[in-house]
Amino acid sequence: MIRLFDTLTGAVRPLAQRDEGKVSLYACGPTVYDHPHLGHARQAMTYDFMRRYFEWRGLEVHHAANVTDIDDNIINRAKREGSTESAVAAEWKAVYDEAIFERLNILRPHDRPHATEFVAQMVEFIETLVDNGTAYANESGVYLRVHLVEGYGDLVHRSLEELREGAGARVDVDDNKEDPLDFALWKAAKPGEPVWPSPWGDGRPGWHIECVAMSLGILGDGFDLHGGGTDLAFPHHTNERAEAIAAGRDFAQHWVHNAMLNIGGEKMSKSLGNYTTIGALLDEHPDNGRALRLALLQTHYRKVMELNPAVMEQAREGVKRLDAMARKATSAGVPLDGPERDTGAITAFTTAMDDDLGTPEGVATMFETIRRANAALDVGDDTAGALVATAVELAEAMGLEVQRTKPTGDDTDIDALVVARTQARAEKDFVEADRIRDELTALGITVEDTPNGPIWHRS
RNA sequence: GCGCCGGUGCCCGAGCGGCCCAAGGGAACGGCCUGCAAAGCCGUACAGUCGCGGGUUCAAAUCCCGCCCGGCGCUCCA
Numbered sequence: 001m002i003r004l005f006d007t008l009t010g011a012v013r014p015l016a017q018r019d020e021g022k023v024s025l026y027a028c029g030p031t032v033y034d035h036p037h038l039g040h041a042r043q044a045m046t047y048d049f050m051r052r053y054f055e056w057r058g059l060e061v062h063h064a065a066n067v068t069d070i071d072d073n074i075i076n077r078a079k080r081e082g083s084t085e086s087a088v089a090a091e092w093k094a095v096y097d098e099a100i101f102e103r104l105n106i107l108r109p110h111d112r113p114h115a116t117e118f119v120a121q122m123v124e125f126i127e128t129l130v131d132n133g134t135a136y137a138n139e140s141g142v143y144l145r146v147h148l149v150e151g152y153g154d155l156v157h158r159s160l161e162e163l164r165e166g167a168g169a170r171v172d173v174d175d176n177k178e179d180p181l182d183f184a185l186w187k188a189a190k191p192g193e194p195v196w197p198s199p200w201g202d203g204r205p206g207w208h209i210e211c212v213a214m215s216l217g218i219l220g221d222g223f224d225l226h227g228g229g230t231d232l233a234f235p236h237h238t239n240e241r242a243e244a245i246a247a248g249r250d251f252a253q254h255w256v257h258n259a260m261l262n263i264g265g266e267k268m269s270k271s272l273g274n275y276t277t278i279g280a281l282l283d284e285h286p287d288n289g290r291a292l293r294l295a296l297l298q299t300h301y302r303k304v305m306e307l308n309p310a311v312m313e314q315a316r317e318g319v320k321r322l323d324a325m326a327r328k329a330t331s332a333g334v335p336l337d338g339p340e341r342d343t344g345a346i347t348a349f350t351t352a353m354d355d356d357l358g359t360p361e362g363v364a365t366m367f368e369t370i371r372r373a374n375a376a377l378d379v380g381d382d383t384a385g386a387l388v389a390t391a392v393e394l395a396e397a398m399g400l401e402v403q404r405t406k407p408t409g410d411d412t413d414i415d416a417l418v419v420a421r422t423q424a425r426a427e428k429d430f431v432e433a434d435r436i437r438d439e440l441t442a443l444g445i446t447v448e449d450t451p452n453g454p455i456w457h458r459s
Numbered sequence: 460g461c462g463c464c465g466g467u468g469c470c471c472g473a474g475c476g477g478c479c480c481a482a483g484g485g486a487a488c489g490g491c492c493u494g495c496a497a498a499g500c501c502g503u504a505c506a507g508u509c510g511c512g513g514g515u516u517c518a519a520a521u522c523c524c525g526c527c528c529g530g531c532g533c534u535c536c537a
Contacts, residue, residue, distance in 0.1 A: 044537080073535075157463075259531080378499060
């Protein structure tokens with residue numbers, strides 16, 4: 001049975017499943033107005049791990065993630081560039097998609113609703129709240145009466161009084177609100193901003209209402225999982241939940257939050273300006289995509305993790321072990337996708353992953369299996385097939401791709417050099433053999449001699 | 460200030476009451492293999508004990524209390 005930590009109850013509990021055999025997952029997506037950074041990667045990767053594992057376990061996953069394509073940051077950028085909000089959003093969404101889905105091998109959500117496509121549903125939702133008296137409208141917008149919401153601060157385990165203390169001390173008191181804790185559902189039009197019509201005048205939706213309208217609209221009432229970074233638990237998720245409760249709707253059954261990514265001991269974020277963009281990291285080394293995935297897998301998703309060049313380098317070395325095993329198996333004629341499995345390893349992996357997505361232990365099991373596969377391969381033991389196939393399956397269940405073939409390209413020159421070296425070795429002309437190997441090394445090629453002849457790969 | 464989460468080997472990082480004289484990865488060292496390498500395997504060292512001090516228990520890295528240090532949230536934020 002799959003169990004996951006639930007932020008609301010503060011405990012690990014069985015994964016909610018509204019419908020047997022299925023999981024509905026809503027993960028808050030990006031606001032698209034700039035380069036995505038490594039924090040975004042951790043967030044998207046965390047829900048990718050979950051989805052892949054659920055699917056590996058045979059569950060049918062419905063994964064939805066929004067794209068916020070209208071907000072202050074987008075408006076400001078459009079203004080600054082003399083562009084339009086929709087053009088800015090489209091441009092940065094494309095950058096996000098390329099980095100996340102193409103380069104990081106993260107599975108695309110089944111649904112990617114854009115906020116601007118759901119304004120009608122949001123207006124309808126707000127009307128319900130105004131009609132039942134939990135929301136009020138004035139010249140500046142529509143607000144939710146937070147004190148009417150049962151268990152408002154439960155997600156962050158704080159009482160209304162405790163939250164009010166924070167709000168009073170830190171936020172400028174807004175005369176338009178009855179209570180400092182109340183928040184905007186609808187923002188009245190400001191000059192020069194894009195607007196949509198509503199019963200309360202032209203304006204645009206507040207941030208939280210988007211996710212409520214989209215998650216409920218796509219996944220339906222009482223969907224299973226709602227996720228995002230811990231920094232969204234308050235106010236974003238708290239307010240989404242409040243809106244649903246105020247409307248009398250059954251919302252997410254299970255809340256999951258991934259921890260932050262630190263750089264030099266501090267949270268990586270836009271506002272601190274200490275972020276590395278995904279593109280920049282990926283450009284540094286061809287293996288960085290898989291290395292980042294491995295580094296992320298080796299730390300539990302709920303634990304703050306530090307990411308720096310040393311961590312990346314260590315992860316890159318780890319990824320090499322996977323490819324090296326695949327090469328060794330292939331040269332020995334052992335298929336990577338044979339039918340046999342090592343049940344002990346499969347069981348260990350399943351147990352670890354079922355327990356709150358224990359990817360660090362899952363990775364440990366994978367490496368353990370690689371070690372055993374290599375040992376079996378070395379002596380030609382017939383358990384090698386099952387061990388190799390198991391290791392590959394576990395790696396790919398976590399989204400770590402194994403390099404199966406030589407990189408594409410014109411390899412005839414390299415093959416010719418390798419053949420010439422083999423010839424020289426056969427003739428015991430080691431001086432010439434080593435000269436050729438140096439030549440290959442200069443080309444970025446590593447040759448390995450195996451009992452079945454030489455194999456090479458790009459280093 | 461309030462709330463929450465952490466502090467484990469040289470580095471990253473699991474474990475969260477007995478199976479721990481503490482997983483896995485990286486780095487190091489020795490051996491085997493190799494013409495030499497590479498890759499791999501085997502082994503060794505590194506945690507004299509898991510931030511510090513008390514306590515509970517037959518038993519604690521794991522539970523409780525206090526303290527120190529770090530992070531996150533309370534504000535746009537993954």
